[in-house]
Amino acid sequence: MGKEITSRSEDYSQWYIDLVKKADLAENSDVRGCMVIKPYGYSIWEKMQQALDKMFKDTGHVNAYFPLFVPKSMFEAEEKNAEGFAKECAIVTHYRLKNDPNNKGKLMVDPAAKLEEELVVRPTSEAIIWSTYKKWIQSYRDLPLLINQWANVVRWEMRTRLFLRTAEFLWQEGHTAHATAYEAIKETEQMLDVYAEFAESFMAMPVIKGKKSEGERFPGAIDTYCIEGMMQDGKALQAGTSHFLGQNFAKAFNVQFTNKEGKMEMVWGTSWGVSTRLIGALIMAHSDDDGLVLPPKLAPIHVVIVPIFKNEAELLKITEQADILAKALRAQGYAVKFDNRETHKPGFKFAEWELKGVPVRIAIGPRDLESKTVEVARRDTKEKQIMKMEAVATEIPALLNSIQDNIYQKALKFRNEKTTQVNSYDEFKKVLDEKGGFVEAHWDGTIETEVAIKEETKATIRCIPLDAKKEVGVCIYSGKPSFRRVMFARAY
RNA sequence: CGGGGUGUAGCGUAGCCCGGUAUCGCGCUUGGUUUGGGACCAAGAGAUCGUCAGUUCGAAUCUGGCCACCCCGACCA
Numbered sequence: 001m002g003k004e005i006t007s008r009s010e011d012y013s014q015w016y017i018d019l020v021k022k023a024d025l026a027e028n029s030d031v032r033g034c035m036v037i038k039p040y041g042y043s044i045w046e047k048m049q050q051a052l053d054k055m056f057k058d059t060g061h062v063n064a065y066f067p068l069f070v071p072k073s074m075f076e077a078e079e080k081n082a083e084g085f086a087k088e089c090a091i092v093t094h095y096r097l098k099n100d101p102n103n104k105g106k107l108m109v110d111p112a113a114k115l116e117e118e119l120v121v122r123p124t125s126e127a128i129i130w131s132t133y134k135k136w137i138q139s140y141r142d143l144p145l146l147i148n149q150w151a152n153v154v155r156w157e158m159r160t161r162l163f164l165r166t167a168e169f170l171w172q173e174g175h176t177a178h179a180t181a182y183e184a185i186k187e188t189e190q191m192l193d194v195y196a197e198f199a200e201s202f203m204a205m206p207v208i209k210g211k212k213s214e215g216e217r218f219p220g221a222i223d224t225y226c227i228e229g230m231m232q233d234g235k236a237l238q239a240g241t242s243h244f245l246g247q248n249f250a251k252a253f254n255v256q257f258t259n260k261e262g263k264m265e266m267v268w269g270t271s272w273g274v275s276t277r278l279i280g281a282l283i284m285a286h287s288d289d290d291g292l293v294l295p296p297k298l299a300p301i302h303v304v305i306v307p308i309f310k311n312e313a314e315l316l317k318i319t320e321q322a323d324i325l326a327k328a329l330r331a332q333g334y335a336v337k338f339d340n341r342e343t344h345k346p347g348f349k350f351a352e353w354e355l356k357g358v359p360v361r362i363a364i365g366p367r368d369l370e371s372k373t374v375e376v377a378r379r380d381t382k383e384k385q386i387m388k389m390e391a392v393a394t395e396i397p398a399l400l401n402s403i404q405d406n407i408y409q410k411a412l413k414f415r416n417e418k419t420t421q422v423n424s425y426d427e428f429k430k431v432l433d434e435k436g437g438f439v440e441a442h443w444d445g446t447i448e449t450e451v452a453i454k455e456e457t458k459a460t461i462r463c464i465p466l467d468a469k470k471e472v473g474v475c476i477y478s479g480k481p482s483f484r485r486v487m488f489a490r491a492y
Numbered sequence: 493c494g495g496g497g498u499g500u501a502g503c504g505u506a507g508c509c510c511g512g513u514a515u516c517g518c519g520c521u522u523g524g525u526u527u528g529g530g531a532c533c534a535a536g537a538g539a540u541c542g543u544c545a546g547u548u549c550g551a552a553u554c555u556g557g558c559c560a561c562c563c564c565g566a567c568c569a
Binding site for chain 2: 004028032081084085087088123124155157158159165212216217218219220221224226238241243271273306308309310311342344345346347348349350351352354363365366367368375
């Protein structure tokens with residue numbers, strides 16, 4: 001029917017691509033590496049934005065907007081940051097086109113319109129923001145500065161995948177400034193907690209909170225904290241990062257303040273972000289061979305009502321009942337879609353809404369009208385039940401809660417099953433190849449070992465878990481002493 | 493940037509080796525019958541075969557250049 005998607009067991013990455021396209025989330029654009037986010041996919045992003053934005057506001061942050069362009073001299077001010085992103089920057093060098101005299105109807109870059117200084121299209125906004133903060137901060141009374149922006153950024157990636165890695169993507173980036181290191185570290189940790197809470201409560205995706213090793217750290221940060229999720233193919237996905245920037249950007253942009261004692265000090269900073277990549281995570285964490293499985297808290301449509309009718313008169317009667325049910329559910333804040341299209345058969349609609357991951361489907365036909373019931377199907381388990389119409393308004397909300405919980409529990413069980421402790425390098429390689437998932441192993445803490453393991457196995461240190469227990473052991477690679485295990489995995 | 497591959501209707505494709513302007517499925521349009529798990533029948537519309545040049549009476553097909561995209565690798569907060 002042209003709607004089937006490749007099964008996960010056959011080809012996981014093809015399954016992912018098929019799903020994104022068939023569920024109408026996004027498609028490749030005519031621009032290399034850039035995607036078009038379609039209305040249904042964008043509505044999921046909007047749900048994420050709403051939930052996150054509220055969490056940011058609840059923790060005292062406000063939104064602002066900074067420019068897309070960063071002058072090159074400003075961009076290079078923080079050396080490590082600049083160096084880290086240099087290889088993937090898009091650069092604006094001219095500001096005008098003109099008619100090409102040698103090629104009628106075509107345009108050419110006007111060489112006379114060369115910019116004095118090139119503009120970097122932001123791959124991240126620390127530079128432009130800290131150069132602005134310099135003007136805003138004079139006294140400890142101006143601190144803390146707690147700002148977030150919803151924006152697009154561009155990173156010229158060699159290879160892209162819908163949602164997971166695109167040349168342009170949407171994200172939010174928080175940039176805060178503080179009077180003390182302690183306060184900035186608290187902020188970094190707080191925002192990591194916000195991300196973890198969002199991932200687990202809204203996305204129903206369990207995550208491991210941890211710190212990045214030196215090699216995986218954000219360029220320009222003192223410490224990078226992250227949340228790491230587990231996808232159904234056993235690969236890890238970094239779902240959000242929160243950076244303690246120390247005074248690196250303050251020094252680069254000379255952002256100082258006068259403290260209570262009247263002395264000048266450098267400002268302490270943080271930055272943190274999540275992107276449309278989360279949609280990729282959402283898909284790969286829960287969906288199945290029939291399509292998307294959305295956690296109710298992020299579903300643009302919670303309940304779809306499908307009428308089953310033979311003629312106008314029947315549709316009319318069903319519509320009457322459907323309106324009553326929809327009204328009762330909408331009054332409780334649920335998004336209800338009544339799919340009364342006469343151009344498609346019920347079976348088609350069932351398949352389509354399953355593909356799109358709507359958590360609950362209600363079918364109403366002539367038989368239901370007689371017995372005053374409806375057929376209720378849940379997307380996560382595909383179970384169906386007959387429910388009294390009068391019970392719908394109270395039982396559907398409970399069902400949605402239970403779906404949210406079930407999806408999370410299922411993902412948690414999977415994640416736990418895919419987490420293995422190993423004590424030797426042979427065992428490490430065996431688990432990676434045969435089982436995948438997270439591998440907890442001792443590591444000597446050196447970048448050399450990390451790089452060597454990555455080169456030999458393609459596994460990276462996803463994080464040093466924040467809750468890692470002190471445990472004496474030896475590095476699986478070098479045999480040198482280690483005092484806690486770290487999380488390795490092959491990752492997206 | 494290295495290695496491999498592909499470009500034919502909105503989508504997926506056959507045809508290419510062995511030159512004669514194009515196959516099938518999905519989708520689309522119209523009419524009818526259908527409607528509790530992706531309907532059926534009938535009639536239609538839709539393609540300068542990626543692009544530029546060459547060979548030829550004649551090119552989707554052969555030759556060369558160019559472009560785009562995909563896959564593997566390198567790279568990837």
